[in-house]
Amino acid sequence: MHSPSIDPSTPSPSATRAAALTRDWICPFCPLLCDDLAAAAHDDGTLDVPDTECSRLAHALTQYGATDVQCACTVDGNEADKDAALASAAQLLANARRPLFGGLATDVAGIRALYPLAAACGAILDHLHGDALTPATLALQDRGSFFTTLSEVRARADLLVFFGCQPSRRYPRFFTRALAGTELARELVFVGCEADPAAASFAQTRIDTLLPDTDPYDTLALWSALAEGRDAAALSHGDGSAANVASALASLHARIAGARYTVVVYEPAALPAPHAALLIEALNRIVKAVNRTTRAACLALGGDDGALTVNQTVTWLSGLPLRTRVSMPAHAAGGAPLDHDPYRYRTARLLAEREVDALLWIAGFAPHAWPASLDPALALIVLGHPALADAARARGANTVFVPVATPGVDSGGHLFRIDGTVVMPLTAARGAALESVASIAAKLSGRLSGQLSERSSTREDQP
Numbered sequence: 001m002h003s004p005s006i007d008p009s010t011p012s013p014s015a016t017r018a019a020a021l022t023r024d025w026i027c028p029f030c031p032l033l034c035d036d037l038a039a040a041a042h043d044d045g046t047l048d049v050p051d052t053e054c055s056r057l058a059h060a061l062t063q064y065g066a067t068d069v070q071c072a073c074t075v076d077g078n079e080a081d082k083d084a085a086l087a088s089a090a091q092l093l094a095n096a097r098r099p100l101f102g103g104l105a106t107d108v109a110g111i112r113a114l115y116p117l118a119a120a121c122g123a124i125l126d127h128l129h130g131d132a133l134t135p136a137t138l139a140l141q142d143r144g145s146f147f148t149t150l151s152e153v154r155a156r157a158d159l160l161v162f163f164g165c166q167p168s169r170r171y172p173r174f175f176t177r178a179l180a181g182t183e184l185a186r187e188l189v190f191v192g193c194e195a196d197p198a199a200a201s202f203a204q205t206r207i208d209t210l211l212p213d214t215d216p217y218d219t220l221a222l223w224s225a226l227a228e229g230r231d232a233a234a235l236s237h238g239d240g241s242a243a244n245v246a247s248a249l250a251s252l253h254a255r256i257a258g259a260r261y262t263v264v265v266y267e268p269a270a271l272p273a274p275h276a277a278l279l280i281e282a283l284n285r286i287v288k289a290v291n292r293t294t295r296a297a298c299l300a301l302g303g304d305d306g307a308l309t310v311n312q313t314v315t316w317l318s319g320l321p322l323r324t325r326v327s328m329p330a331h332a333a334g335g336a337p338l339d340h341d342p343y344r345y346r347t348a349r350l351l352a353e354r355e356v357d358a359l360l361w362i363a364g365f366a367p368h369a370w371p372a373s374l375d376p377a378l379a380l381i382v383l384g385h386p387a388l389a390d391a392a393r394a395r396g397a398n399t400v401f402v403p404v405a406t407p408g409v410d411s412g413g414h415l416f417r418i419d420g421t422v423v424m425p426l427t428a429a430r431g432a433a434l435e436s437v438a439s440i441a442a443k444l445s446g447r448l449s450g451q452l453s454e455r456s457s458t459r460e461d462q463p
């Protein structure tokens with residue numbers, strides 16, 4: 001951990017209009033949380049990271065500008081002050097019988113403040129990337145996993161097997177973070193996909209591609225059997241193409257057996273839905289089998305927009321991962337105060353089946369809009385990136401919008417890194433006067449409890 005420094009007098013190397021340069025800035029725009037950057041905040045409200053080679057970061061920074069700080073709250077399509085917007089939002093939540101808190105693109109403090117609010121109104125919690133997150137959770141619950149960290153990969157992994165993924169497509173600086181500046185000779189094997197072009201420029205690495213067009217389920221069925229000691233020739237049953245696949249996997253397995261430390265890298269979001277959990281489970285089983293004789297582990301790349309952070313935080317608060325309904329016992333009305341269901345509590349299904357009557361949508365890192373399938377008659381409260389203001393205004397009735405700070409841009413915060421073991425402290429590079437999700441959620445909790453107790457005392461007073 002380190003303390004970023006903010007130097008108000010240092011101009012950006014690429015521009016003299018910089019108002020402040022934050023050194024050792026931690027980028028919040030993907031879970032790699034790169035911490036070797038310097039962010040320049042300009043007088044006109046724009047931000048840049050001079051000389052960045054990361055396309056994802058460069059794109060994210062284009063979403064910030066001069067008008068963010070003037071971004072107003074709206075209620076039913078009309079501009080409103082924050083007090084009025086929070087009062088309307090609290091009213092919508094008090095009226096809802098079964099709200100959904102979706103998107104959930106926030107940091108540790110944000111979800112910690114949203115959790116009691118969810119409990120007060122009996123809300124279901126799901127994330128924008130719930131479909132990618134859930135298969136990994138299911139596989140972990142069913143069979144457990146061997147996982148590793150970025151530091152272990154850098155220091156020890158002499159064989160990296162990428163299963164069906166090219167990491168730089170979603171995580172542009174993955175190879176820089178994992179390989180750059182190390183002396184270790186490594187083999188990189190891409191299984192079920194073409195090699196990632198971003199891997200090519202590193203010294204001491206040998207890159208191979210294996211079975212790029214083979215069905216991932218067939219590959220893992222054969223690889224699992226080989227890992228358990230079955231004979232490659234017997235597995236192919238005389239079928240020529242199966243024999244080729246089995247022989248390629250047998251040679252991969254021999255390389256794994258001869259390596260000091262193999263890391264199998266996969267991306268849950270890149271695996272074919274809807275049964276990605278079976279593939280993740282198979283990868284974990286293979287790694288477990290390898291550990292009988294040598295060392296190996298998995299590294300899952302995912303958890304974007306705070307998904308990993310929110311899942312970890314909800315798990316430590318409730319004992320259950322996302323896709324859980326949380327209720328105060330009084331609100332549960334005879335039901336369980338906590339109910340986890342990875343299938344039933346999927347955002348798309350809940351909206352399609354009209355099982356929820358209000359949506360609180362949190363989008364703090366990017367202007368991710370609420371699902372297009374949302375019924376216009378359903379109450380919507382958006383705690384979102386200022387760039388969502390126009391869409392919220394255009395929705396008109398049944399809509400409250402409150403702009404929020406992005407952690408790492410306009411507020412501090414904490415996020416879990418992609419390997420799930422390190423919590424990184426974020427520093428605001430710009431610091432525009434936008435309120436954090438945590439602060440707004442705490443205010444909403446106060447207002448909601450006031451409205452609910454007023455309602456219950458009115459009921460008690462009735463003859």
Ligand code: SF4
Pocket residue numbers: 027028029030031032033034054055056057171172173174
């Ligand atoms: S790879 Fe991710 S964390 Fe690193 S600079 Fe790019 S977007 Fe930011």
